[in-house]
Amino acid sequence: LQSLAVEYKKLEDEFRDALKIEERRYQELFKTNEIIQKENELLQSSSTNIKQREESDRKMVNDLMVLVREQKQRLQERTKTNDNLTxxxxxxxxxxxxxxxxxxxxxxxxxxxQKERREIDARAHRSRKNYL
Known part of the structure; x- marks a missing residue:
């Protein structure tokens, strides 16, 4: 009976050791899970920020494209006007x-x-002199 008690005690100690090992393993997994969750939150936040920046950049590119088209149209109109004025x-x-x-x-x-008139006037003047 005593040997059974010793074996029972060994099994109990082994079970406690196993529980401690499992508890440490669970705590490590729990800590790892928390770290991964925090990293995931950071990555999701970064992803959201990147998506917002991409959307903002896309809108800016579209606005710039519209502006470029308008400027090109104005330039064409001015060139046409300049050609017409030229x-x-x-x-x-x-x-x-x-x-x-x-x-x-x-x-x-x-x-x-005027030269002919002067000549005619001069002749007429001479003729008058000669006539008188």
Missing amino acids: HQNKHLTMKLERAIDELKKIREQILIL
């Missing part, structure tokens, strides 16, 4: 050059007529 200026310049050429011809004709 064409009008060339046309007006040619028109003014033709008008200047015509005025030069008229001036030459006036100068010739």
Whole structure:
């Protein structure tokens, strides 16, 4: 009976040791679980932040694309307006050059007529002198 009591005591001690081992193992697993949960929370928070930044970046890129399109359209309009003004200026310049050429011809004709008139006046003056 005593040997059974000793065996029972050994089994009881072995069982207590096993319980202590399991308790340590459980505590390690519990701590590991807490660490992993905290890391998971951090990763989820980081993931959420990254998703928000990506969405913000996507919106910014879209806004910039719209802005670029608007600027491109304005630039095209200004280029077209500038081309039209350049064409009008060339046309007006040619028109003014033709008008200047015509005025030069008229001036030459006036100068010739003035010269002829002086000659006629001079002849008429001489003729009057001779007549008198």
